[in-house]
Amino acid sequence: MEKTAAKEKIIYGTYLQDKIVAVKPVESSGKWSTLLVKGQERSKDPFLYNKVKRSYQMPLQSYNNGGGVVTLLDDLRRVHIQKYMEKYPEGMTQKEFFEEELGVDLNPTLPIETNFWRNDRRARVVLTKEGMQLNLNLPLNMLHYLILMANKSLVSPSYDNRNDKATYEFMIVDESKVTSKRIEEASVKADAFSKFAEITRSKTSTIGFIKSLGRTVPATATEDWLKAEVLNVIENSPKAFLEIVNHPQYNDRIFVQEAVEAGAIIRKGDKRYTLDNGVELGDLQDTIKYVMDPENQEVKMRLKAKVELTKRK
Numbered sequence: 675m676e677k678t679a680a681k682e683k684i685i686y687g688t689y690l691q692d693k694i695v696a697v698k699p700v701e702s703s704g705k706w707s708t709l710l711v712k713g714q715e716r717s718k719d720p721f722l723y724n725k726v727k728r729s730y731q732m733p734l735q736s737y738n739n740g741g742g743v744v745t746l747l748d749d750l751r752r753v754h755i756q757k758y759m760e761k762y763p764e765g766m767t768q769k770e771f772f773e774e775e776l777g778v779d780l781n782p783t784l785p786i787e788t789n790f791w792r793n794d795r796r797a798r799v800v801l802t803k804e805g806m807q808l809n810l811n812l813p814l815n816m817l818h819y820l821i822l823m824a825n826k827s828l829v830s831p832s833y834d835n836r837n838d839k840a841t842y843e844f845m846i847v848d849e850s851k852v853t854s855k856r857i858e859e860a861s862v863k864a865d866a867f868s869k870f871a872e873i874t875r876s877k878t879s880t881i882g883f884i885k886s887l888g889r890t891v892p893a894t895a896t897e898d899w900l901k902a903e904v905l906n907v908i909e910n911s912p913k914a915f916l917e918i919v920n921h922p923q924y925n926d927r928i929f930v931q932e933a934v935e936a937g938a939i940i941r942k943g944d945k946r947y948t949l950d951n952g953v954e955l956g957d958l959q960d961t962i963k964y965v966m967d968p969e970n971q972e973v974k975m976r977l978k979a980k981v982e983l984t985k986r987k
Contacts, residue, residue: 687753691810698805743782775813866912885931936984
């Protein structure tokens, strides 16, 4: 007797997401300039009046594209939803899922009088300066999220993209991502200041950092001035600071700068280097590669001797 094939295991999916996002106004958006009175300065608060509201529905297609409501929900791909397996054993589309959850026909091509997207209040997202939170594990909240995301010229898809368009009025903020980013930035700052303490422990190492930037340190520089210069780099970009001090060629860059100051290497412009005898070296990367090449150790020793001689003066 032949064994019956094992029943295929069903993998269940969902059209919802297990997270909460915030919808917040975009500060200083160009869109809000129409609310300003002549001579009035732009406010950080885009809503200058407490009663200002914005309402969002599904956008309409252009006449050239046939007009009507833009299709939001997919009606082709099927996913097995455990809750509806008895009615939809072959799985259900995104459109079918939301139709079941809301109890309404979501066909975007229906006449205006019976078209959910144009007449039902649930198809409209009304926002004030307070914004709102959306629990994407709730069908109506997820639908509102999708509607907002469909308004691509008015709603930024994320906090990071909020300044990409002057027309953005609101932004979708995933608090967990923003929090993670803040923690990451704080960690980078902590690492930078830890390295700052290490570098500024001695005047020599502090001077070395400034030289690694391709800069000459004034003979009159005080320790406070040197530390302030290092601090300026950190404040401008802690990440860039760490990339400098952790670079595998950090000490080599210092050596090249010292060789330039000793006249053993000539820097022409910002990027081109030659030896004092006119031999072309190339850019900084090429120069380091040449100097550190075992075959050029005789040249390196000559450069080093000139550097040491300059330091003793």
